[in-house]
Amino acid sequence: MGTIGADIVIQILREQGVDVIFGFPGANSLPLNDRLMESSIRHYLVRHEQAAAHAADGYARATGKVGVCLSTSGPGATNMVTGIATAYMDSSPLVALTAQVNTSLLGRDAFQETDIISMTIPITKHSFQVKNIHDLASNLREAFEIATSGRPGPVLVDLPRDILAAQCEPAGPVEETIRNGYKNGSDGREAIERIARALNQSERPVVIIGGGVKLANACDLMGDLIAKTQLPFVTTMMGVGSVNAANGLNLGFIGSHGFELANSIVHQSDFILAVGTRFTDRSTSRIDEFAPLATVAHIDIDPTSISKNIKADLPFTGDAMEAIRTLIPMIEPRDRTDWMNRIAEERTSVEEKVPDRGCGPAGTFIRRIQEALPDDTMAVADVGLNQIWTVRSWRTRTPRCLLTSGGMGTMGFSVPAAIGAKIGAPARSVVAITGDGGFYMNIQELATIRYYNLPIKIVVFNNGHLGMIRQIQNLFFDARYNSIELGEGTDFVAAARAFGIPSSRIRVDNASDEGIEALGRTDGPYLLEAVVDSENFVFPIIPPGRSNVEMIFGQAD
Amino acid sequence: MTVEERTLSMLVNNRPGVLSRIAAVFSSRGYNISTLCVAETINPDISRITLTSSADSDFTEKIKKQLYKLVDVLEVSDFSGPAFLHRELMIFGVKVTPETRIEIMRAIERFGCRIATMSQSYYILESTGSRPENEAVLAYFDPFGVEEMNRTGSVALKKIFEAATPRT
Numbered sequence: 001m002g003t004i005g006a007d008i009v010i011q012i013l014r015e016q017g018v019d020v021i022f023g024f025p026g027a028n029s030l031p032l033n034d035r036l037m038e039s040s041i042r043h044y045l046v047r048h049e050q051a052a053a054h055a056a057d058g059y060a061r062a063t064g065k066v067g068v069c070l071s072t073s074g075p076g077a078t079n080m081v082t083g084i085a086t087a088y089m090d091s092s093p094l095v096a097l098t099a100q101v102n103t104s105l106l107g108r109d110a111f112q113e114t115d116i117i118s119m120t121i122p123i124t125k126h127s128f129q130v131k132n133i134h135d136l137a138s139n140l141r142e143a144f145e146i147a148t149s150g151r152p153g154p155v156l157v158d159l160p161r162d163i164l165a166a167q168c169e170p171a172g173p174v175e176e177t178i179r180n181g182y183k184n185g186s187d188g189r190e191a192i193e194r195i196a197r198a199l200n201q202s203e204r205p206v207v208i209i210g211g212g213v214k215l216a217n218a219c220d221l222m223g224d225l226i227a228k229t230q231l232p233f234v235t236t237m238m239g240v241g242s243v244n245a246a247n248g249l250n251l252g253f254i255g256s257h258g259f260e261l262a263n264s265i266v267h268q269s270d271f272i273l274a275v276g277t278r279f280t281d282r283s284t285s286r287i288d289e290f291a292p293l294a295t296v297a298h299i300d301i302d303p304t305s306i307s308k309n310i311k312a313d314l315p316f317t318g319d320a321m322e323a324i325r326t327l328i329p330m331i332e333p334r335d336r337t338d339w340m341n342r343i344a345e346e347r348t349s350v351e352e353k354v355p356d357r358g359c360g361p362a363g364t365f366i367r368r369i370q371e372a373l374p375d376d377t378m379a380v381a382d383v384g385l386n387q388i389w390t391v392r393s394w395r396t397r398t399p400r401c402l403l404t405s406g407g408m409g410t411m412g413f414s415v416p417a418a419i420g421a422k423i424g425a426p427a428r429s430v431v432a433i434t435g436d437g438g439f440y441m442n443i444q445e446l447a448t449i450r451y452y453n454l455p456i457k458i459v460v461f462n463n464g465h466l467g468m469i470r471q472i473q474n475l476f477f478d479a480r481y482n483s484i485e486l487g488e489g490t491d492f493v494a495a496a497r498a499f500g501i502p503s504s505r506i507r508v509d510n511a512s513d514e515g516i517e518a519l520g521r522t523d524g525p526y527l528l529e530a531v532v533d534s535e536n537f538v539f540p541i542i543p544p545g546r547s548n549v550e551m552i553f554g555q556a557d
Numbered sequence: 558m559t560v561e562e563r564t565l566s567m568l569v570n571n572r573p574g575v576l577s578r579i580a581a582v583f584s585s586r587g588y589n590i591s592t593l594c595v596a597e598t599i600n601p602d603i604s605r606i607t608l609t610s611s612a613d614s615d616f617t618e619k620i621k622k623q624l625y626k627l628v629d630v631l632e633v634s635d636f637s638g639p640a641f642l643h644r645e646l647m648i649f650g651v652k653v654t655p656e657t658r659i660e661i662m663r664a665i666e667r668f669g670c671r672i673a674t675m676s677q678s679y680y681i682l683e684s685t686g687s688r689p690e691n692e693a694v695l696a697y698f699d700p701f702g703v704e705e706m707n708r709t710g711s712v713a714l715k716k717i718f719e720a721a722t723p724r725t
Contacts, residue, residue, distance in 0.1 A: 122581055304619070
């Protein structure tokens with residue numbers, strides 16, 4: 001059995017440190033699936049290719065390593081598209097391998113052929129279609145290099161069946177692979193000096209921590225910066241959990257579902273140090289009314305993120321870790337008692353205005369879930385009300401303890417991403433928190449969890465509706481509800497049992513400890529259906545087209 | 558913000574799919590590409606793409622950053638303005654009658670056009686110049702009866718050569 005293209009794929013994956021693939025085979029991927037049998041790489045068979053991409057993404061978010069997913073050609077590849085886009089929006093390093101029809105059949109509308117390269121151009125950092133066996137090793141190496149360098153993201157490698165099956169020599173040693181066109185520049189020290197000067201002069205500064213701080217592995221340094229300078233900070237939703245600070249400096253996350261205190265303080269600030277955020281509309285709401293008094297210093301690895309949404313007065317394009325390390329010794333102590341007092345006063349008034357973090361019984365319930373699970377538990381939130389409840393209520397202790405689909409807002413993300421997270425970090429406890437709407441979207445992955453006996457806990461908030469959409473219709477469409485009722489026809493407890501997963505149902509607002517305890521003490525997987533009132537909305541919320549400080553606090557507003 | 562015509566010149570790897578990635582950068586941000594020319598440079602591994610697009614003043618810097626994120630884009634330059642030589646080739650067919658022949662011939666000479674091919678009643682003319690020059694040529698011949706026209710869009714080069722500039 002001589003070396004074939006599939007062996008090269010495995011050789012490069014091993015060389016890149018890959019030991020896990022999430023995938024679903026098909027006729028065109030079979031040369032690779034066949035050779036995987038003899039390799040040390042574990043191939044996890046999911047039940048839908050979308051879940052393969054989400055699982056690889058969850059693996060990447062939980063470990064910081066590259067997640068790898070594999071599909072066959074045609075429908076297998078197109079099914080992965082949503083997962084690839086999700087990784088792209090949240091800058092998650094992913095290598096998506098798609099099998100393809102034989103090169104001789106390309107462009108002939110062959111069986112299970114699709115032009116996946118064209119389809120994924122807008123949602124990948126780059127992609128390769130390997131048409132020559134001699135390019136296979138270098139294309140794969142480049143894919144890993146691109147996925148992890150600069151702002152991370154997904155790269156797709158399309159592998160025609162005949163390339164996978166072609167006889168060849170094993171790949172040679174790593175050569176200089178990266179092309180001229182892909183460089184990560186970095187602004188010089190002067191840019192950081194300018195930022196430091198402006199920060200030192202500011203009276204009402206605030207730091208905005210984005211998801212890029214985690215991606216740059218700069219959380220510890222950022223924690224040092226906050227500790228040394230005693231600067232108040234907010235995060236974006238993707239930045240939640242980056243820095244632990246129990247001393248009142250953490251004001252929560254900003255944006256349309258963020259904390260009123262965080263939004264208000266950013267609005268009043270005269271200086272913003274933003275690191276690793278692209279100022280998405282979910283964070284800023286109305287751009288023209290965002291932080292109107294502030295000089296904005298923006299540190300980001302991605303030059304296109306600088307001044308894309310919010311104009312950066314003091315930009316620094318480059319690595320966040322390097323930037324923060326340079327910045328810390330330049331920051332001078334300064335008395336900002338007035339500013340800190342104002343923040344403390346606002347905090348007190350907000351806590352009165354928004355009890356229970358605005359999540360109602362669902363928020364309390366999530367904290368009880370957290371208490372029942374080990375300290376290092378990773379929560380993987382889905383999208384919708386359950387996501388906002390989780391992000392507002394889960395006490396984040398480490399950077400990777402809360403995973404969610406922030407940029408893309410992909411329903412159905414949590415269960416498959418939890419699979420990837422658990423496989424990537426087997427020593428940690430993992431809980432997927434989802435709503436009934438999102439759960440339906442990848443419910444088939446319960447079979448994967450059962451088959452591999454993954455001890456993943458699943459909490460399904462069941463309000464019989466698409467809750468977030470119901471809240472929006474309630475508030476902004478005169479409570480004219482349409483196409484949001486899921487009904488109570490599905491017995492999720494019975495469904496879980498059908499997949500072989502123990503489960504129980506409790507009511508959120510009057511929950512006995514029994515179900516929560518069962519979730520915590522069961523060794524294997526467990527599903528808890530948490531019945532929640534359909535009026536359990538989340539407040540405050542920013543109406544569409546309004547600014548971050550025009551939050552509303554209830555239906556009566 | 559004022560909208561104006563900008564010319565971008567870029568050097569890219571000469572391989573399949575590069576143009577569609579570049580086009581996607583423009584279309585996904587709502588920019589229309591007005592003209593587009595692609596050809597190999599002296600180095601067959603590298604192509605030069607010259608394109609024009611009407612956009613606001615922020616456009617060039619923003620789109621340059623986006624283009625630089627593409628793996629196959631090697632260099633992007635703003636070739637707008639008088640420091641650059643802009644040329645496009647236009648060919649067009651014009652009706653000719655015994656009454657108009659002399660005037661048409663004079664105009665061909667005056668404008669520096671070339672007759673690419675001809676019959677008794679129909680000439681296909683070739684005109685090379687900047688876009689405004691070609692617009693003027695077309696406007697002049699239009700009353701005679703221009704039947705068809707095809708043009709390449711701009712190609713451009715920097716007017717001043719630097720000794721160290723590679724021959725691409």
